[in-house]
Amino acid sequence: MAALGDAVGAHIDEFLLPIGPDTGRFIHSLILAKRPARILELGTSYGYSTLILADAAREVGGRLITMDLADYKQAHARAMIGRAGLSDVVEFRLGDAVAMIAEDPGPFDLVLLDIWKDLYVPCLDAFLPKLSDEAIVVADNMVEPVTARPQVRRYREAVRAIPELQSALLPIGSGIELSVRWAAGNAKL
Numbered sequence: 001m002a003a004l005g006d007a008v009g010a011h012i013d014e015f016l017l018p019i020g021p022d023t024g025r026f027i028h029s030l031i032l033a034k035r036p037a038r039i040l041e042l043g044t045s046y047g048y049s050t051l052i053l054a055d056a057a058r059e060v061g062g063r064l065i066t067m068d069l070a071d072y073k074q075a076h077a078r079a080m081i082g083r084a085g086l087s088d089v090v091e092f093r094l095g096d097a098v099a100m101i102a103e104d105p106g107p108f109d110l111v112l113l114d115i116w117k118d119l120y121v122p123c124l125d126a127f128l129p130k131l132s133d134e135a136i137v138v139a140d141n142m143v144e145p146v147t148a149r150p151q152v153r154r155y156r157e158a159v160r161a162i163p164e165l166q167s168a169l170l171p172i173g174s175g176i177e178l179s180v181r182w183a184a185g186n187a188k189l
């Protein structure tokens, strides 16, 4: 079994690893309800979650920026988005997400964090100053896979230590941490 784990680890980049249908349905509903204007996806991969985010973004007149390091994955995702007639909703950005977030002026109204798990905290640090008031951050893989738990635990600790973010772990799909930015001065608080 250990050998199988090592073999999977060596080829992890080739697997699909999508958010799955439950998390997909949840985020789709969230977008229809909150109507974010500017959505950021960290981890395009082959476009499973990109299609869901883009479909919801189109319904509410929003735009999606999606980032990934792998050109061959984004090429596939771009083709799928084209076939779905969603190309005008999505902007594909290729490169290191942490660097590309730093270059973007923001604001971000909804973020899907589904990149390699050691990058969750660096990505959080990069997009935190660019979140709009009441922005939502959905971070995937809080429960599964088990091998990612030490890294996602560090993310949960980091996100819960930020006073302007209210956070909860939801048992949806692979486990998601849902955080909302409630800044001081928000009349709803």
Ligand SMILES: C[S@@+](CC[C@H](N)C(=O)[O-])C[C@H]1O[C@@H](n2cnc3c(N)ncnc32)[C@H](O)[C@@H]1O
Residues within 6 Å of the ligand: 016, 017, 018, 019, 020, 042, 043, 044, 045, 046, 047, 048, 049, 050, 067, 068, 069, 070, 073, 095, 096, 097, 098, 114, 115, 116, 119
């Ligand atoms: C779990 S997959 C994303 C799955 C996708 N959200 C879905 O539901 O189909 C994580 C992705 O993060 C990408 N990635 C890893 N390191 C990155 C980095 N430094 N910058 C941008 N993307 C990166 C990988 O290429 C991989 O496609």
